[in-house]
Amino acid sequence: MTADDTRGRLDDDDPAYTMGRAAEMFGTTPAFLRAIGEARLITPLRSEGGHRRYSRYQLRIAARARELADQGTPIEAACRIIALEDQLEEAQRINAEYHRAAQTPTAA
Template identity: 45%
Template structure:
């Protein structure tokens, strides 16, 4: 992971315990007590030093607020866990809503494409029917022209025969 990716990652353990205590205006002992109680599990370096992620710092702020409001550590932990579950369910619901909305958009686009295809098909049928009618008209004209041509040939043959008899 590059340095820039680490800055964007809420779960990357980048803050030392001393920095976290200073940022959150709590005593390092408070952070240690959360770790000891199993409420928060900071990353440990090879030397055993605690490192906190931005997400963990947010959790500490929420726990501190609940403790300051008079909750015990156990109830604060339960409340914070329930809030996380509610947030996760809300996120899942939003994703499901987004997926449903996307499926509706896809369905609507497919329906519009089907309607366009149906209209194009109807237009193609109309064009074909017009072409057939035009072809039938031309065939009728051709039959009439052939009949007239045959009549003209017959007349020429008759006239030629008459001329031949006169000469």
């Protein structure tokens, strides 16, 4: 399973995945997940026992970080790239909304 295939199926916010399971899904280590957490790319929720729990959304972000790291990008840089990609995507979404609103005729 490629990271792209995995990302397509990871779309909810239920923090159901343990650190071990999340690391296993992406062929990475718990240390990698801790590192992207320390870089504040994702903030896993904690179970009552204090164990990290990841949502599918967070795993999608972790998969993107893993792709960049596999290409030789340092983790801190990968986290910054992902944050900038998210900001760009949000700006493009807002821009598209403005354009749609500007093109919609107003009723008099």
